[in-house]
Amino acid sequence: xxxxxxxxxxxxxxxxxxxxxxxxxxxxxxxxxxxxxxxxxxxxxxxxxxxxxxxxxxxxxxxxxxxxxxxxxxxxxxxxxxxxxxxxxxxxxxxxxxxxxxxxxxxxxxxxxxxxxxxxxxxxxxxxxxxxxxxxxxxxxxxxxxxxxxxxxxxxxxxxxxxxxxxxxxxxxxxxxxxxxxxxxxxxxxxxxxxxxxxxxxxxxxxxxxxxxxxxxxxxxxxxxxxxxxxxxxxxxxxxxxxxxxxxxxxxxxxxxxxxxxxxxxxxxxxxxxxxxxxxxxxxxxxxxxxxxxxxxxxxxxxxxxxxxxxxxxxxxxxxxxxxxxxxxxxxxxxxxxxxxxxxxxxxxxxxxxxxxxxxxxxxxxxxxxxxxxxxxxxxxxxxxxxxxxxxxxxxxxxxxxxxxxxxxxxxxxxxxxxxxxxxxxxxxxxxxxxxxxxxxxxxxxxxxxxxxxxxxxxxxxxxxxxxxxx
Amino acid sequence: xxxxxxxxxxxxxxxxxxxxxxxxxxxxxxxxxxxxxxxxxxxxxxxxxxxxxxxxxxxxxxxxxxxxxxxxxxxxxxxxxxxxxxxxxxxxxxxxxxxxxxxxxxxxxxxxxxxxxxxxxxxxxxxxxxxxxxxxxxxxxxxxxxxxxxxxxxxxxxxxxxxxxxxxxxxxxxxxxxxxxxxxxxxxxxxxxxxxxxxxxxxxxxxxxxxxxxxxxxxxxxxxxxxxxxxxxxxxxxxxxxxxxxxxxxxxxxxxxxxxxxxxxxxxxxxxxxxxxxxxxxxxxxxxxxxxxxxxxxxxxxxxxxxxxxxxxxxxxxxxxxxxxxxxxxxxxxxxxxxxxxxxxxxxxxxxxxxxxxxxxxxxxxxxxxxxxxxxxxxxxxxxxxxxxxxxxxxxxxxxxxxxxxxxxxxxxxxxxxxxxxxxxxxxxxxxxxxxxxxxxxxxxxxxxxxxxxxxxxxxxxxxxxxxxxx
Numbered sequence: 012x013x014x015x016x017x018x019x020x021x022x023x024x025x026x027x028x029x030x031x032x033x034x035x036x037x038x039x040x041x042x043x044x045x046x047x048x049x050x051x052x053x054x055x056x057x058x059x060x061x062x063x064x065x066x067x068x069x070x071x072x073x074x075x076x077x078x079x080x081x082x083x084x085x086x087x088x089x090x091x092x093x094x095x096x097x098x099x100x101x102x103x104x105x106x107x108x109x110x111x112x113x114x115x116x117x118x119x120x121x122x123x124x125x126x127x128x129x130x131x132x133x134x135x136x137x138x139x140x141x142x143x144x145x146x147x148x149x150x151x152x153x154x155x156x157x158x159x160x161x162x163x164x165x166x167x168x169x170x171x172x173x174x175x176x177x178x179x180x181x182x183x184x185x186x187x188x189x190x191x192x193x194x195x196x197x198x199x200x201x202x203x204x205x206x207x208x209x210x211x212x213x214x215x216x217x218x219x220x221x222x223x224x225x226x227x228x229x230x231x232x233x234x235x236x237x238x239x240x241x242x243x244x245x246x247x248x249x250x251x252x253x254x255x256x257x258x259x260x261x262x263x264x265x266x267x268x269x270x271x272x273x274x275x276x277x278x279x280x281x282x283x284x285x286x287x288x289x290x291x292x293x294x295x296x297x298x299x300x301x302x303x304x305x306x307x308x309x310x311x312x313x314x315x316x317x318x319x320x321x322x323x324x325x326x327x328x329x330x331x332x333x334x335x336x337x338x339x340x341x342x343x344x345x346x347x348x349x350x351x352x353x354x355x356x357x358x359x360x361x362x363x364x365x366x367x368x369x370x371x372x373x374x375x376x377x378x379x380x381x382x383x384x385x386x387x388x389x390x391x392x393x394x395x396x397x398x399x400x401x402x403x404x405x406x407x408x409x410x411x412x413x414x415x416x417x418x419x420x421x422x423x424x425x426x427x428x429x430x431x432x433x434x435x436x437x438x439x440x441x442x443x444x445x446x447x448x449x450x451x452x453x454x455x456x457x458x459x460x461x462x463x464x465x466x467x468x469x470x471x472x473x474x475x476x477x478x479x480x481x482x
Numbered sequence: 483x484x485x486x487x488x489x490x491x492x493x494x495x496x497x498x499x500x501x502x503x504x505x506x507x508x509x510x511x512x513x514x515x516x517x518x519x520x521x522x523x524x525x526x527x528x529x530x531x532x533x534x535x536x537x538x539x540x541x542x543x544x545x546x547x548x549x550x551x552x553x554x555x556x557x558x559x560x561x562x563x564x565x566x567x568x569x570x571x572x573x574x575x576x577x578x579x580x581x582x583x584x585x586x587x588x589x590x591x592x593x594x595x596x597x598x599x600x601x602x603x604x605x606x607x608x609x610x611x612x613x614x615x616x617x618x619x620x621x622x623x624x625x626x627x628x629x630x631x632x633x634x635x636x637x638x639x640x641x642x643x644x645x646x647x648x649x650x651x652x653x654x655x656x657x658x659x660x661x662x663x664x665x666x667x668x669x670x671x672x673x674x675x676x677x678x679x680x681x682x683x684x685x686x687x688x689x690x691x692x693x694x695x696x697x698x699x700x701x702x703x704x705x706x707x708x709x710x711x712x713x714x715x716x717x718x719x720x721x722x723x724x725x726x727x728x729x730x731x732x733x734x735x736x737x738x739x740x741x742x743x744x745x746x747x748x749x750x751x752x753x754x755x756x757x758x759x760x761x762x763x764x765x766x767x768x769x770x771x772x773x774x775x776x777x778x779x780x781x782x783x784x785x786x787x788x789x790x791x792x793x794x795x796x797x798x799x800x801x802x803x804x805x806x807x808x809x810x811x812x813x814x815x816x817x818x819x820x821x822x823x824x825x826x827x828x829x830x831x832x833x834x835x836x837x838x839x840x841x842x843x844x845x846x847x848x849x850x851x852x853x854x855x856x857x858x859x860x861x862x863x864x865x866x867x868x869x870x871x872x873x874x875x876x877x878x879x880x881x882x883x884x885x886x887x888x889x890x891x892x893x894x895x896x897x898x899x900x901x902x903x904x905x906x907x908x909x910x911x912x913x914x915x916x917x918x919x920x921x922x923x924x925x926x927x928x929x930x931x932x933x934x935x936x937x938x939x940x941x942x943x944x945x946x947x948x949x950x951x952x953x
Contacts, residue, residue, distance in 0.1 A: 149620060
């Protein structure tokens with residue numbers, strides 16, 4: 012493809028992209044397709060000859076689009092959003108054009124220095140201590156793995172990196188509501204899932220700090236070396252907030268790494284009135300949140316903050332001759348700050364998003380999203396046929412229909428969810444709370460307005476009515 | 483930003499992008515800036531109020547662009563390229579617009595099924611056995627870590643995932659020329675760097691298989707459990723090719739996982755005449771190559787192939803309630819195939835690139851790149867003041883200026899490289915071979931023509947002349 016063809020096609024794409032943004036609500040949020048339906052439309056073999064771009068773009072529209080789940084839709088209320096913004100998409104266009112590979116300063120000086128600065132911006136925006144140093148990672152899963160590995164190496168004076176595990180067993184702690192990536196990281200780092208302690212939660216689904224303290228004591232007495240506690244600001248199921256300050260204190264007492272997973276809810280710390288959630292975070296060792304979840308920045312973009320960047324770098328650094336440069340002593344070579352060597356120019360989209368919205372613009376959106384969560388929570392509380400299943404500190408609402416005999420509720424709530432999701436008008440997902448099937452809606456989409464939430468609630472009430480049974 | 487503003491700005495960006503592609507050679511390949519120069523131009527704090535997009539785009543051009551290393555330039559001959567193509571950039575535009583988060587089938591069915599099919603395309607294009615199943619990863623570093631972790635778990639019946647390491651020490655093998663990411667993965671997986679055996683290489687910088695066999699025997703006798711051999715098709719310094727078939731045979735004999743790292747050179751296997759390089763690969767356990775290096779697909783996009791996908795999935799799988807779907811038994815949920823939970827829609831760009839170029843188009847480019855490597859190798863051989871430092875099986879040429887007393891050559895070659903890189907007309911990097919500072923040029927850029935290589939060679943000869951000394 013020559014440049015003038017590119018120019019032509021890219022302009023066509025821009026119009027399609029803008030149309031998509033305008034009309035996204037016309038698409039079914041969740042596509043009504045069967046496994047294999049897309050696969051069967053793609054030839055078994057790569058074409059020998061080049062296809063004209065027109066044909067490729069047509070197939071994108073005809074074959075791929077009918078199989079897309081529309082994360083862009085304000086009616087997407089499933090999981091946590093991977094929200095984004097138009098400024099972020101514009102940045103991605105430039106990023107892909109430059110194709111910068113930002114493994115070291117020399118391979119993209121502007122990217123390295125912009126990353127350093129926007130991570131300072133983010134730190135200040137969230138009210139984190141200036142003792143934290145930030146680096147961009149791909150996902151919170153990876154950042155948490157980095158935390159566990161750095162904790163492992165720091166606690167052993169880098170002995171496992173050097174010689175592998177010995178006889179000592181290391182324990183890791185989190186609440187029973189923590190994200191699945193923590194257990195995954197525990198396994199990858201070589202600790203073993205049986206050394207992962209899931210501390211029970213209180214009635215708000217937050218970690219019971221006193222049980223954590225007892226568990227650690229017992230483990231120490233039994234010869235284990237407690238190495239890391241992962242706490243949550245905003246658990247995945249209910250956005251519960253663990254008692255960060257108490258956990259920090261327990262960790263300090265035993266010299267244990269405290270990693271704070273605020274993957275989703277971290278963005279809410281832009282609001283000073285929500286800083287109660289992060290009280291004690293400045294006494295922790297690391298903190299992660301995903302601008303790609305709720306800060307309007309395209310996936311992937313994770314912000315990882317550490318108190319001891321030297322320990323992080325020493326955990327990962329390996330400098331072969333072909334990567335040495337004359338400025339290595341003066342600059343940040345971010346390849347040593349995480350697992351992959353290669354890195355995209357993700358700082359650019361953060362810079363675009365923060366500037367294009369301004370801190371006040373971001374705060375305004377976040378406040379609006381939280382207000383919608385509170386509104387639905389209140390509606391649910393007031394409705395006799397529904398039950399709120401967890402407190403709603405932010406914008407994720409967990410509830411269930413209870414207008415039928417208890418032994419049928421799991422099945423009925425699942426049926427309600429499936430029926431609505433199948434309609435294509437709304438997409439939300441479930442969780443399990445107190446062993447009960449629970450409907451869960453998250454309101455973090457960039458384009459979300461009050462009427463989307465009202466419509467969602469109306470749909471759920473409507474469909475639920477058909478399942479209503481007198482007790 | 484509303485949709486009509488987006489439309490306007492995106493069209494402006496497209497023109498800038500097309501202009502950039504047209505004029506990329508007008509930029510200095512390596513920017514002439516000092517550490518801190520970009521950082522100092524970015525405000526210390528995030529703006530409270532929104533900036534107009536015009537101002538952001540202006541700063542991108544004025545502040546960021548002067549600090550960009552131009553990976554897009556055909557005069558970028560450093561490292562390995564992160565080459566790409568216009569079709570790939572078009573795909574990235576659509577990917578960022580959809581913002582699909584492809585962690586499971588349900589969250590983006592078309593992405594999951596397209597990934598399955600394009601990985602079959604790639605497998606066939608490279609002539610790999612149909613016993614391989616492919617999955618897209620972010621980088622080869624991560625894929626190699628996956629290989630080591632799966633090897634670890636398979637060899638221990640998933641005992642380390644479950645209970646952590648015991649007393650058994652595990653050894654990993656690769657040649658002394660292997661990429662630094664292997665040692666990094668050895669550390670992360672908990673084996674310890676001292677259990678990483680760097681097998682010496684022969685005069686072609688390829689692993690000496692007989693030494694590998696001896697080393698394994700010795701380790702077994704000493705009570706170690708050999709767990710994985712990482713071989714290279716195309717090492718980082720010189721693109722040396724390890725004897726894959728012999729290594730496969732040794733691995734089979736001892737039931738050791740054989741992981742083939744073809745990160746850069748894997749793309750060359752699209753040429754049937756180069757399949758000698760991969761002889762024996764179908765007896766290996768896993769194979770990785772980066773379409774983002776030499777297959778015209780934007781970074782990041784790594785193709786990882788495994789013989790036993792069940793073992794891979796069992797190494798990583800964790801299914802919390804909030805991720806369960808009704809089709810889990812029927813579909814591929816790629817979140818379990820690697821480390822991060824979240825995943826971008828990378829299959830789309832592979833599909834665009836392969837179709838837009840056709841297999842024949844890709845083959846043609848790769849053949850041209852290899853011919854340029856051979857040409858320069860011959861020029862170097864024929865020049866009395868230069869010495870070829872390694873065989874050139876592909877398109878990476880390692881050589882040095884030798885027209886001065888031996889004790890000054892390291893310093894002089896470094897000076898030659900720095901002087902040329904500082905000119906902005908060309909950017910290449912160094913390696914160390916037989917403990918000697920070596921110039922290293924790689925010819926994999928999408929836009930590379932013969933005259934770029936001729937110009938590079940002329941520049942190197944010109945600058946070298948000024949260092950010429952009679953013996």
